[in-house]
Amino acid sequence: MTPTLTFHGAAGCVTGFCARLVTEHATVLIDCGMFQGSKTLKALNYEPFPFDAGKVDAVLLTHAHIDHSGLLPKLMLAGFEGPIYATAATRDLAAVMLVDAGGIQENEVESLNRRNQRRGIPPVEPIYTAQDGKAVAAQFRKAKLGEPLQIAEGITATWWPAGHMLGAASIAVEVGAPGQTKTLLFSGDLGPGGSPFVDDPDAPAGVDHLIIESTYGDRERTGFDSASRRQQLAEEVRAAHEAGGPLLIPAFAVERSQELLVDLLELMDAGEVPKADIFLDSPLAIEATKVFQARGWRPGVQSNPFEALRPSNHLRFLSSPGESDGLDRLSGWHVILAASGMCDAGRVRKHLKRLLWQKEATVLLCGYQATGTLGRLLAEGAPRVSIRGDEVRVRARIRQLDAYSGHADAHGLVAWAKARKPVAGSVFIAHGEPDAAQGLKRRLAEAGFAEDRLLVPALDETFLLGEGPATLTDQAPPRLPPRAAGSLDWHNQRAAFQLALGEALKSAPDDADRERLLHVLSAALEAYRG
16 A cells, blocks of 8 residues: 555644554554634634544654644544654643643633623533543653654654754654655754754655645744844843833743743843843743753753743742732733733733733734734734724734744755755645745755655645655545635634724714715625625
């Protein structure tokens, strides 16, 4: 049987990575991530898997971020009973992240069902619960970097440092009988290199098929070495202090929060930025920090850069909702780090609702913002946004600091791919929005990769991995409308329209003009209904 590879996530979009490798003897998933971004994308998380979970023999996990691990409890509930292989740090981080993800779903579904009850809409169930997130941890098995693991008959996998976050890895998968193997190399999420917190990306050269992420495939960034990015952070902190209000950093709870805290504390201790009370307002980030302190030791430099991240007079860990609510009474200069990094869930939305209308406040976005997320809307300059059903005017300073993204830019991605040559078969470009994936494809072609072997898979496309380049087989029915992953969906458009309508009604010269506007819109709606 010729092996096949199917892309069930992060194909045409930047989240939800899940690739299914089927051989003569086994079925293996590489990651099983949750879709994030627009409501259209997130709705896929509630649908049944497009494959039989009970027939999956094992999962190979690149790292713990929810867009790569977030549907593992759902996979378990759907019948998967096999092992989940990951590095020790990934295993420990996933153990707290999946419980947190389940708890968030329970809380959000509870709130949604209260609203739905008033509307006469039937209740919904969470994808999984916190208890399900805890239960799936029993299926994890440890993989050591650089040591091959026998996954199933005819399948061996080796984890290599990816430089993205603590525990993150690329995975080389060898398929076939000894002497007749094919090697597939899955990049996972690749870091930019040069980080004081994790090792640089590394992986073997000379593979048959390469699967590479493309988050920043269409852009190059500068100044993301440790000294430059710390200097950029210092400039943003000083400017936020001069603005006279608090600094709110919507930070990814795992890795970004810890790295930002290390640099903030060092800058304050060195007198390079004004001292401030720093509040880490994320139960997940607090629990993850314990893992960083246990697993963050770097033999090469004989230190753990996260050792200093303990509560103090200036660094406060806020675990309970009551402690978080207490921040509402603060004014003046202070710093809040709260999840989520894309502003789409967690406690950060409460703080945004409170601070966005204040011109003295600063919101500093420090990671990738997917299409359709609140973070992306803010980054693109939306004058008004909707948060939990309420319209909020944006008067705060909205700033972005790409230097803290854990992803390699286009230059770094191309350099990593070139170092993996020769690639005998195809290069699959995944984990990127359409423009980013196509941008990386152009750059790889310019770097000497054969253009006809550069493939950008769509969701649920299956490829035969025979001799030479991969070939596309019959495509499954689409689960997404065209361009739903790379552009604002109808939910985003409706919210924008409602905000624009409210602004137009408020700014109209008189009631007669407001009535004319509503008449025009009502007539258009009647015409549409036919």
